[in-house]
Amino acid sequence: MHLPIGRIVFLHKIKLAGFKSFVDPTTIVLPGNLVGVVGPNGCGKSNVADAVRWVMGETSAKHLRGDSMADVVFNGSTARKPVGRASVEILINNIEENSSDKRIGGQYAAYDEISIKRKVSRDGQSVYSLNGRRCRRRDVTDVFLGTGLGPRSYAIIEQGMVSRLVEAKPDELREFLEEAAGVSKYKERRRETENRMEHTQENLNRLQDLRDELERHLKHLDRQASMAEKYTVLKQEERLRRVQLSGLHWRAFSNDLSERENKITTQEAAMTERLAEQRRLESSLDAQRAKHGTAMNEFNDIYREVLDAGAEIARGEETLRNLRERATRTQKALAKEQDALQEAQDHLAAEQENIQVLEKALADKEPALSGLEREVTEAAEEHARAEASMQEWSLVWEAIGLRVAEAMRGVQAQEGRIEHLKERLANASERYIRLQKEQDKLDPRGLQQKIAELAEQLREQDAIRVRAESEHAGHQANLQDIRQRIRGISGTINTARERFQEARGKLSSLQALQQEALGKGEGAVTDWLRKNDLTERPRLAEKLEVASGWERAVENVLGAALRAVCVDELAAPSSTLADLREGAVTLFQANADTESAAISPHPAGSEAARLVEKISAPWPVDTLFAGIRAATDLKQALALRATLGWGESLVTPSGEWLGPDWLRVHRGADSTAGVLPREREIKRLSGIIDTLRAEIDREETAMETAHGAREAAEKSQSVSQSRIAEARRIHATLESRLGEQQMRFDEATRRSQTIAHELAELREQRLQARSSLEEMQAGLDEQKADRDRLIGERDTEAAKRKEYQTHLTDSRARWQDARDKSHRLAVEVASVRARYDSLILSGSRNRDQVARLEIRYQELQQTLREMDQPLQKQETDLAEHRAQRKELETILQEARDQVEELDLAIRESDQKRHAISEKIESDRATLEQMRIGRQEVHVRREAIEEQVTASGHVVAEVLEHLPPDANEADWTTRIDTLEKKISRLGTVNLAAVEERARQAERKDYLDTQHQDLVDALETLQEAMGDIDKETRNRFADTYEKVNLKLGELFPRLFGGGHAHLELTGTDPLDAGVTVMARPPGKRNSTIALLSGGEKALTAVALVFALFELNPAPFCLLDEVDAPLDDANVYRFRDLVKDMSDRVQFIVITHNKNTMEIANQLIGVTMSEPGVSRLVSVDVEDAVAMAGA
Template sequence: MVHMDKVELYGFKSFGFKNTTLKLSPGLVSISGPNGSGKSSILDAIVFALGEKSPRILRVPSLKFVVNDQEGSRKSTKVARASVHLDNADRKIPVNSDKVVVTRMINNEGESAYYLNKQKTTRSHIRDILDAAKASPNVFNHVQQGYIQRISELSPDERQKTIEDMVGLSYFDEKKRAAESELERADRGLEVALAKMNEVKNNILDMEEERNQVIRSNILNQELKYYSTIQSLRRLQSLQSKIDSATQRYDTLSDDIDKTSLTQSEVQEEINSLVEKRKTFLDNDNTYGKDKAHIANEVNVAVQNVQDLTVELKTTKSDLEINKRHLRETRQNILEIVSTRRDLRQKMHATHETMNLMYRQNTTITDTLNGVDEKRANVLSWQSEAASKKARSEGVLKLYRATLNTHERHLYHIDTSIKDDIDRAQSDYMRLDQLEQVISDMVSTRDRLKLWIDKNDSRIKHTHDRLEELDKVRHSLKKNISDIDTLTILSDQVTSRYDSKLRLARRVMHEDYSVGRLRVDAPELGVLGLAYELLSWDTTHERAIMAVGADWLKALVVEDVDTMLSVASIIRQMKLPRVRILPISALPNTQSTLDYALSGYIRCEDRFTPLKNFLFGHVTLCSSLQAARRVAQGRGHAVTLNGEYVGLGDSVILDGGSVVANLSKMISVSSDIEGLQRYIKQLKRLSEVYSHRLADTEKKIHRYNSKLSQMRQAKAAEDQNLENLESHISNTHKVIDDISCRLQKYNSDMPGKKTQSERLQALVYRVRELIATEEDQIPTDTTQKIAVKLELLNRQKTEFESLKADADTKLSNIKAEWQSLQSRSRTLISGGISLSRRQITLIQEGERLEESLEPLQEKLSKKQGTVELLREKEQNIIKMSSDFTKHIRECDDALEPLRAQHGNLTNDIAGLRRKQDSLKRDISDYRARHLRITDTLPPHTRDIPVDVDPEPFMDKIRAELEGMPPLNANAPASYARVSSGYRSMSERKNELEMDRNGIVAFIEGVEKDKRQTYLDAFDVVDTEIRSIFDKMSGGSAWLELEDEDDIFGSGIRYMVQFPDKQKRVSTSLSGGEKTLAAIVFVLALQRLKPSPFYLFDEADAHLDATNAERLANILSERAQDSQFIMVSLKEFVVKKADLIYGVYPKKGISQVVSYRDSRTSAVSP
């Protein structure tokens, strides 16, 4: 277990400038003493040595005040040092040593230096290795005065924050923040994916239209190919007829060639007879000619053999000379290798002798050095015995030497600082010049970069303005297309609705249709209106009126008969169905004499009264059907209010509620509907034009967007470069300013440092004089003898060690040289063997060449004799062959006319064959063309009709193809690619959603782990509080969450219930009870983060005797697992302590005394 073995103090607070050592032990250590004696300063020294840098925790205004200030006149000794010796037997601290000594020194300027096992180090390194063993001081293992009171006043939120900090919940918050950042990026990616999907979805419809155009083009091309096939079949028929005609002529020429060939055969037989005679003579001549040729060939072969043997003989002699030269060179190289190896063996022998000598010398030196070490160990033992006797007498010199060490260390630091300042100043001046040059270059680069960015901004602005213009055009085109589409859709709906009604009117309601057509030009035609429009009535009489005049209510009303005739002629011209016309002037202007005449219930203008009387003046309005029948029997007309019309002969017309169909207005607008349809067609054509313009505009926008994107990317890159350059320039300016400030500080600090150095040199000289004076008073006989003997032995040891090192070095060099010589020897041996083998090979080759010279010379002589004999035989044969030449010439004269006739016949046959070949070529050409056309035809063309001329159809298809708009050949592939891309985007969107869900799940997991960690820590603290509080007071205490549903947003209540009292919140307790509850809370918190040692500074100050004793029992129990060092004035802690230190002041300086083993012995340091 890691624990503190020892604490050493020098010049720290109330401990004066003397070495104070406190030897500690595991378990409970008590420090006691009167107020102001400095007992708490021991705990401050421990945490100071372990790296504490807070003046508040060290209880000083600033760190420099930890240096003792009692000896104010001794300013040169203003330094404080604290060392903590830690037991590291279990290697919990990552240092390979059983003891770890941590030392911190601070001067009166507040400058600290750290040492780890007497090696200089840094505070961060010390804190890191202590953190590994959980031994770094913190507020829970170093409980200061007043901390218990602060704990007792914690609010629920502060209490919760304390536990969170103990278990490190900030780690979960950091992970959550990082995950939320990832979630935000995932959401942005998902938004981008959805936006891209919407954009692609809008483009798919346009691409689908382009794809359909391409498909239509492909269909037309297939039809064109079909008609091209018919055209090819027609060509095949033509070629086949040509082939048949050429074949017939070819057969005729073949017959002519056969007849001519027969005549030629007869002439050839006569030629052959003469040729046989000539051949007989020629054979005899050839026999001698062959003999002559054979002899000539043998002569040539013999001459060639002589020449080959001559060349071979020369080559063999040349190879023999080369072989002899190589053999001489090889023998010379072998002699050189033998000589070199002889010298090398001599060197190796000498080196081996030297190496053996060095081995013997090295052994002698080692034995002598061991003897010197043995003597030196004896002298050192003697010196240790003398030193132990002399140790007490050297106490007087200890302070001087410590002071001298301090002054020398300060002098060394000052001198080193002066030298470092000079070196750094020189380096800073050089770097300042370099940085100024770099600044100049960077400013020039920045200006050029800004100029480029300004130009690029203008280009971007121009492109952006152009894009805005194009976007406005696109928006306008889209709006126009949308308006046209909306208008055409609505117009189509309207025209469709009116078309159905008009068709109905034309088929059924002839009169309504005619009236509606005429209503358009009614004012010009003189039509006053329709009858039902000029008359009005109450709804009560409507059924009666409809039963009487339903057929005449739709009649046209005009002023006079001329107008009626004019309208009738127009009706005939328009070929309209039946129309009723009533001229007002032709109607009788008489009043009805009937009582209750129906005309009396109708209202109209005065001038239309004849119309009313004409239509309804002869009908009586009755109350019932029986009354109406009575009127009708009196040769009158009657009608009831229910629409029952009774005419002459008791004929009855019943009206069940019919109305006048007002379709005339609808029919009158039919011309407008037709005009609207024409306008719709024009709008659709205009929409197509707008669509083409929109497509062109989209392409331009895409091109400009791509260009703008590239320019913006370039601008972003250059902006980043400019920003980096500006940052670099700014940082360089800061570096220059820092260097200038450092140089000014060097120059301003240098005089003071030199003065301080001179003062320290004087102090060092003075202290050395004091030490010399004191040393003269100490008997030095034994010490001087030991020193002389030890110095002699050390000198001998040094000399022998130097000799041994030299001998080892020489021996190592000789070994290396020996190995090098061995390597060279092996190389020479290998080279000699290779040369010997080459020498043997050359000797054998030379012998072989010499043996082959003599046979070659003999063979050459024989070949030359053979050539001479063959030349004599050749001359004899030439003389015998001259007689056969005469007979052969006579045969040639007879053959000449026959051969001429044979040649003429051959020419005739050749001419016929040329014609035949020409026809054959034509046939072959026709068949090749036939085959080419056949190869281009698709399969299954047998059923295709060839009697149809395909040209008109092909012209029509070509015209349609030429009339098609420009096609995008990649439209189907683009449509498929975009559709596939849309599916890929959908899959990518799903992946992004899965990633987002994964991040959300991770955040939830982090929240769960954080909650669980917090609850586990809460349970540990709560369990410890219950246990400790029960031991200390016999009561109950526990923790409660203010809101269990929101554990991180609410605080923690600390509930306490003392025996025979009501439970209360800890902040409402009395002073002593509150202190007890706070101590319990601190002890419980320590379980969350156990430490190998704990420091308590009067934690029991406000406890009564009973609770103080219980606290001492608990600390004694916990001291079995950790070391507890407690400053206390209570006797209960002293009773339980394993080691007790008492602190008391003497002349303003704190003194320490320790007690062990139940105070049976006391030792004062």
């Protein structure tokens, strides 16, 4: 079985452990786009489908064939104990075939492979993970958004889904379409909208109570004066606690920083040990390879000698074998000739006697043969007549049988249609009664009178409200402008602060790396620089400006000189060099008066520019790059090498440095690698930080000005707002009541019209159904009478069968007997005649043969006597050669054992060297990440320290006054408690006038909320209308698409015919759906009237039509082909095979015809009771397993 070449499947692995019957860790590899899962009943095949559904987020145990989520954990068997946890993991290829795009984008576009895993314990708690990181269920479902996959999607089609479609009523079938169209979520949104409207009304009532309470509260402000002192005390305590919490954060970061330092030290030590181990392994490997070469040469020499000896033996054996065979052939030929001679003489005498006997036999048998041939001809004619009679009866019998079967099928179909029509008639009558009762309860006229009364009251109140609001509009517009300006300034400040913190964090990390690279860490050199007041002097790398692209060249040339300390003159520090006991230091005299070496810009014969021309610095640096030229690439450098003068060299942008007779390349990541680009980035970030700091100061000044303007505007607004509060409240109440009554009236009117229309339709349907029922019953009676008549004719013809069969059997026996007798006698006559002729001819030949055999016998006796001596000599030589080869083979085996031992040792050493090299690279990357993490913690600790200092405290003093058992959690709880206490106090008036203004502002806020809630009610009512409209549109669109696809798929599965969907009502919001199908050669009918196989095939067509709405990357079919016969299975499998060009299929099946199209078969067996395992199978094994 061959897999498609080059296809990249979506789902390529499923890993199960402890899930249902897969108790042992099991990996299912899915390399192709069409994979079959086969096995006997009850072996756990469907658990594969359950596993995929479960790992994608299924939360209903019912859909996993269980009572609770803990049922997916292996529950034990007769030989095994239950396990405590189940896990399933699927691995998804995220590479789009023939493209560099990813199948799943967004945050997952960076991954070529996505791992989704779910674990559950016996307590039913699930844990999800994405690519090894723990996540939420929602994160897992987000991965499949837009792909058509999910725990309830049509990508997983089990046999139960087909059964539900077959047995579904119109309302239930509608639910399938709604699920495919996504309408169910709109229904849920409609219910949520109704709940929100109810809650909004409740909130309005509560808000009104709160506003009334606030009115009373404004009259008693003096009672709240005593609360101001308590508020101040709590606020001061809160600020202190926050400073202390920052101190605790600072201490936690300090501890974290110490731990990171220790880890970095441990990591560096481990890396040093691995480097030493790598060097030891390389030395050992070189020695082993040398020994292996020597042993291999010795083995080859001995092997050649063995081959030479073997060739000599083969030649000797071939010669000896030829001699022996020749002698044997001669002896056999001699004996054979002797026997042949005697036999020929005896045979010649016997032939004369046989000729006389055969002449007499021919005279007796030839007349009897003519009589038997006449009897055979007569019997054959009689048998032909009997066989023709039997054939005529068979045609009559078959025609009557077909007519009887057709009549019985017609009766069954008519009975089914009558039952369905009776059921429809009963349903229509029941619905007619329900609709009449509902219509009686509606009262549109009473609702219309209430609406008129409320509308009049609202018009009167509206005039009052408009006058009050016109006065307030000016103040509100001004305040809105000011608030909008404050929000804009605040957003600008926050953005600038975020950019400032980000730039400062990057700058700190880069500065830390740069300090370490330039040797500014602690050590003997740093102590010496500190004693000579050179610590703050710049390093050479900090002052160089290198042209873009030439950084690596300059770093390679200068090397450690990049760390050089720039001094004004060398004399003073040179006098204290004796104090430097260890380490290395470079000093560079950097001042504008330094005389540069006289270097010719273009020496004779050189076409390359000087490297120093790519560099700019505050002072001359020609001496550092004397004689060094710049080549654009290695090819040009090699070409210009011949033009170099004494002491000159060339360097390329990628770092290759070469002279007339030498070349140096350094690719390792040493401590000075990347120093110059990093210094350029540090300078760039410093400029950005200065710009952002100025921008923040400017915006904060603007913010203070805006806050002052807002306070003035709010005071003006509070005065005008109190005048419109009462008018708004009354207006809102009347408007809400009017809207409610209008909505009830509209709903009652629409529902009354709908009911009247449906009642008329139901009356018409009932009349049509009764008429059709009478016609069908009459037709049924006629069909039954026709059926009974045909059954009688069939019984009459059945009685004639024995008579025809007996006549045919007798005539066949007579014909066969005569033919056998004639044949036997003819054979005897022919045999006698042939023997007679043969004896006459062979007598002459035998006399000639006797003479030849006598001559040949004498020649063979002479040849045998001449062959004895060469045979003995060849046997002696061959024995000597065999003894020599045996000794050489012993030596060869010893050499081979030695070579194999050395091969094994070399492979083991090479594997160890490769493994430790990978560990070293991993350690180096880990160490770099640890250093960056350490710097990030350091920066965050400094930021906290700055915050504490800005609040007027010192971190050390704050920590000293904290109790020993203080921790962040307790302090956070205390701050939350203080905030709650302050919140319970509400708005505290520190002065009567200010408090009154604040309370007025609060009342304004509540009035605004009240209006917002009223507006929200209107919005929710509009939303309900939009939801109904969207539901109709989505359902209609999906209905048309599924109908179109069903019309395409049904003929493919049936080999013809037609199928479509029909609505059972006029309103798309609640009309049921039925499937009308017309298989080839039959009338159009509902799915309930079809045969079992036709029902299943129609349901499969509908399921695939639903699936085609949003095709997923893979589809899992669980025994969907179970109820289909062979002909339908062939069409079903052809459809699946065609779709597999664009969709990956995993097919769980028992059918051997479906197995034949699979690119790979995965067998599931349960050789151990209760435990499923995978086995490799071919199609024949799969058929046997499925039939077990």
